[in-house]
Structures are given as C-alpha cells and as structure tokens.
Amino acid sequence: MAAQQQQQLLMTHYQAAVDAHRSHNLQAALASYQEVIAINPGIAAVHNNVAAIFLSQGKKLDAEASWRKAIKLKPEYAEAHYNLAIILSERGDEHLPEAQQLCEQAIAHKDGYAAAHHLLGNILSSLQQLDDARTQYQLAEVLAGGGSTPSGGGAPAAATSAAASFRWEGVEIGHVRTLELPDGTRCEMETLALKPLVFRVDHFLTADECDRIVALARTRLKGSLVMGDASKAERTSSSVFLGAAEDALLPELQRRLAALTNLPLPQVERSEDLQVVHYSTNATFSMHHDSSKFHSRLLTAFYYLNDVPRGGETAFPAADKAMTPGEAMKLAEPAAHGLGLIVKPRRGSALLFYNHDESGAVDPTAVHAGCRVLEGEKWGANHWILVNAAPSAPPVAKGSAREATDAEPGAEAAERETESDGDTPSTGKNAAMNKKKREKAKLKKLHQAPASVGPSASLSSAWERGEAEGQAD
Missing domain, CATH: 2.60.120.620 (q2cbj1_9rhob like domain)
Structure with a gap:
C-alpha cells in the first residue's frame, strides 16, 4: 500500500509540474519537479525539464548540472546531449570540442535528428571547419524534408x-x-x-x-x-x-x-x-x-x-x-x-x-x-x-535563456498519446507494464518532422515519461 501511495504522490506532483510548465508558471513547475525528484531522483526526463526552467531563469550553471545529471542517468538521452551542447557552444571557443562531442552523441542515439545536425554545423563553423559544417547543414536540410523551395513548392x-x-x-x-x-x-x-x-x-x-x-x-x-x-x-x-x-x-x-x-x-x-x-x-x-x-x-x-x-x-x-x-x-x-x-x-x-x-x-x-x-x-x-515559430505546448527553454518553447513540432502530440496511454514516471512497480507504451511513443516522436531552427539552435524538451534505469548517485 505504501508503494502505491508513493507512486500516486509522484504522479500527482509530475502532472502538476507538467501543467504548470505548459502554463509558463515556471516557479510552480520547478517546485513540483523537485517534489518528483525527492521521491525518485532517477527520472532523466525530469532533470531535463528542470534544466530547461533553470536556463529560462538565466541559471546556466544549474541548467548544465541538471542536463549532465540527465545524461548520467540515461546515457542514450539524445535530447539532453543536444540541449547541453547548445549552452556549451554559446559559452566560448574552449567549450566547442565538448559541444561537438555531445552533438555527435545526440546524432548517434537518435536517427534523423535534423536539429542536432544543424547545431553541429554551427559548432563546426565556429571551429572554422567549413566544409564539414556545410555537410552537416545539408544533412539537416535533407532530414528536415518537406520544406519549401524558391521554385514555389512547399510543405x-x-x-x-x-x-x-x-x-x-x-x-x-x-x-x-x-x-x-x-x-x-x-x-x-x-x-x-x-x-x-x-x-x-x-x-x-x-x-x-x-x-x-x-x-x-x-x-x-x-x-x-x-x-x-x-x-x-x-x-x-x-x-x-x-x-x-x-x-x-x-x-x-x-x-x-x-x-x-x-x-x-x-x-x-x-x-x-x-x-x-x-x-x-x-x-x-x-x-x-x-x-x-x-x-x-x-x-x-x-x-x-x-x-x-x-x-x-x-x-x-x-x-x-x-x-x-x-x-x-x-x-x-x-x-x-x-x-x-x-x-x-x-x-x-x-x-x-x-x-x-x-x-x-x-x-x-x-x-x-x-x-x-x-x-x-x-x-x-x-x-x-x-513560419512554424508560433506558440506551442509543452514549453521548453530556447537558446540564450529565452522563454520556454517546444523545439519539436509533434512532440506535443506524442506526449498527449503517452498521457492517454497512462504512461507516467514510475517508482519501479509499473515499469514492465509501461515499457512497450513508452517505446511506442518514442517511435512516434522519431517520425515527427524536426523543428526549423536558426543558427542559434532551439532547445528540445523531450517530455518523455517513464522511469530512469538507474538512481541518482
């Protein structure tokens, strides 16, 4: 019974965090996320969303620490690698090599990650590796697909x-x-x-x-x-x-x-x-x-x-x-x-x-x-x-500490499907039951068109529900 109560409490705090985050009530969202972390500190997606809030508040070091925690909990977490790469790429030339490695990890862990290819192009450009940068921009455009061209065609x-x-x-x-x-x-x-x-x-x-x-x-x-x-x-x-x-x-x-x-x-x-x-x-x-x-x-x-x-x-x-x-x-x-x-x-x-x-x-x-x-x-x-920069939910921080915004059109749709399936953060008891549903939601997200992002790339929230595979140290 105690385990069920703990799971219900975690779900209540998490839903409150999501609702507040979508409503741009970042202080309330942060407080609820921290309640979730107190119950289960091993949910990588929660640390990712906390990092997004920290960044929107201008707390870049706190954001960096939270994204590093998310990556430690879930080494294959492509969105966290990508988000951390953005803030490091903006910090100065000495951080560009690590930002490059993080981008490459994001690409390795997520097929068709157009935004990460584009960010890698920005980083390589800053490193004066212009031929490689152009290659990444071309890959990003091909992967984005369905866009418009000056000939008059368009998605x-x-x-x-x-x-x-x-x-x-x-x-x-x-x-x-x-x-x-x-x-x-x-x-x-x-x-x-x-x-x-x-x-x-x-x-x-x-x-x-x-x-x-x-x-x-x-x-x-x-x-x-x-x-x-x-x-x-x-x-x-x-x-x-x-x-x-x-x-x-x-x-x-x-x-x-x-x-x-x-x-x-x-x-x-x-x-x-x-x-x-x-x-x-x-x-x-x-x-x-x-x-x-x-x-x-x-x-x-x-x-x-x-x-x-x-x-x-x-x-x-x-x-x-x-x-x-x-x-x-x-x-x-x-x-x-x-x-x-x-x-x-x-x-x-x-x-x-x-x-x-x-x-x-x-x-x-x-x-x-x-x-x-x-x-x-x-x-x-x-x-x-x-064209596609109109407000959307759920929110997530964008580059250079701007207000939160979702960087992947379609992520919200995947999130809604996950919610209707009942897939939520878990203390461990419901992990087996939810695993197939989480994988289904992730596959759906992979088929969503990546966002159009500028040379100062947008951040990605992931908004994935599900328990982490390990606990925080």
Whole structure:
C-alpha cells in the first residue's frame, strides 16, 4: 500500500509540474519537479525539464548540472546531449570540442535528428571547419524534408501556417501608413514593392541603438556561411548571432518588430536570434532566397546600421515583374542592371519583406542580393521570423535563456498519446507494464518532422515519461 501511495504522490506532483510548465508558471513547475525528484531522483526526463526552467531563469550553471545529471542517468538521452551542447557552444571557443562531442552523441542515439545536425554545423563553423559544417547543414536540410523551395513548392503544413499569418496590405507602391510602436513612438511604413511585398520603415532604430548593436558584434564576427537553397551563393560578409539575453536592447527590438509586423510576440521571440552582418569594401552576398526547407522563414526584417558611401544596396531584380526569378538568379551584379527594386542603406531604417505569398507558398520573386560595397563598409542585422515559430505546448527553454518553447513540432502530440496511454514516471512497480507504451511513443516522436531552427539552435524538451534505469548517485 505504501508503494502505491508513493507512486500516486509522484504522479500527482509530475502532472502538476507538467501543467504548470505548459502554463509558463515556471516557479510552480520547478517546485513540483523537485517534489518528483525527492521521491525518485532517477527520472532523466525530469532533470531535463528542470534544466530547461533553470536556463529560462538565466541559471546556466544549474541548467548544465541538471542536463549532465540527465545524461548520467540515461546515457542514450539524445535530447539532453543536444540541449547541453547548445549552452556549451554559446559559452566560448574552449567549450566547442565538448559541444561537438555531445552533438555527435545526440546524432548517434537518435536517427534523423535534423536539429542536432544543424547545431553541429554551427559548432563546426565556429571551429572554422567549413566544409564539414556545410555537410552537416545539408544533412539537416535533407532530414528536415518537406520544406519549401524558391521554385514555389512547399510543405502543406508550412504553407497553411504561412497563409494564416497576418500580413500588411501593400495597397500601392509609395503608400505610407503610420504605426505606433510599444514605447508610444510612431513610425511610417512605406510600400516599396507589391510582389514580393516589401516595406521600408525609416527611424526604426536610433543612431545610438545602431552603434550599440555594432559594438556588441564587432569583436565576435566570423565568416558568414550560406545554407539551404542559397548554398551556391557568393557571400563574403562576416556575421554573428546575438541572443536576446545579451543586452536589454535585443528583447526590446523583438517587441518592436512584433508591433511592426502585427505578429504574436512569442512567434518573434521563438524565431531566430538577431544576426549582425558586416560587409567590408568589395564584400557581397549574391542572389539568394531567405526561405528554405530547413529555414521556413515567413518574413525578413533587415536593419541598416550605418550609411554606406557607395554600394551595399539590397536588390530585388524580380520585384513587380521586372524580370523572372530565374533571370534574376543569374545576375552577378544586380545593382548594375537597375531593374526591379534597389534599396539604398539608410542608417536606422528597417527593410521588411515577405518570403511567402498570400497562399503560404514561397514567393519566388523574393530572391534578392546584398550588393557589393564599393566604398566604405556596411553594417546590418537580420531578424528572420519563422513560419512554424508560433506558440506551442509543452514549453521548453530556447537558446540564450529565452522563454520556454517546444523545439519539436509533434512532440506535443506524442506526449498527449503517452498521457492517454497512462504512461507516467514510475517508482519501479509499473515499469514492465509501461515499457512497450513508452517505446511506442518514442517511435512516434522519431517520425515527427524536426523543428526549423536558426543558427542559434532551439532547445528540445523531450517530455518523455517513464522511469530512469538507474538512481541518482
């Protein structure tokens, strides 16, 4: 009877933890998880979820300790290896070799782990192993599958999600609308093109804010890579991703962008981190498209952080039927042709363009280029809003200590099936009965499409129910 009561108490605390975690009540979730650990400290998935909460609270060392505990309890725990690899990869170059090993372990323990291949590509890129990095990016894209390409094809789910997202009406070229930002300031958004839909917002950033972003990035720049369908493009810039926790300006910029796009703030927060780019004289980024199979990007917000004496324009040669996308992709120096839309850098302005059309399909006319800098230098920053970054439950922490979010679409579905099967953490008594059900749920999860994650990869919660094979030491 005592064992049954203990099992029931454990189940009660665990369900309370899950409910609180999904409701973003992280303190209550943490307290309930710790009650579970007090009863049975050997449940690896609980330590994984505790780590996610610690990370969202900025307690990175505590998060690391919890993920190491999860791995010790369950050495084949792919998600825990992956999560730990993320925080180590963000800590500094000296931690990259261990992060690489953890990523490789995650891949070894979970077939088709696209997100882990992508993170490994990021790590190898940081280690300047660029050929190996490209291989991992290509593997990630193949494994992700079902995405969209600039030719206009796309996964039905992604297309449906993109079609359902809010988008501003272009009205006509030159149309100006006034918008109010979260701090009460007003800005004007001008329509520059109707297909693709392109807007410019002047004075979106102040001069001081531009300088602040440049200062955050200047000493951390590394050679930019191109991925997905743009993998053959020439890109000679350098770049770095900045997590929202690094400076108070960055979450403020997310709020500002959510107001500008009229998209839910969680969708902006759960998309890719801000990428700061630097182009020296003669640097360029040739014709490419921002949305790919692995990065299904609804829209791009590009911020110009300085004025460029000559060159450095953003060119959309296929805008408003000036030429076909196929013809545009063949242009080596698109600004020289003067066709389509050519946007000159204006310090503090934001260029907003949609990579998907109203139907949700990738818009092939959104191919564009960062034109060659002919004099001086160019500083800019990309905010890419993902199609599938809308809020979902259960939550889990995302890279750079942001609010919790689930990194694997479909994990929630697998979790719900597991719950309905009655598969819960166990003190040991129900292990044999639940084993087959757990394995069934895991197999279902393996067949879910991996998430689209940016170069600052998302964390994965696992949310697996079931007892660990050993007790904590």
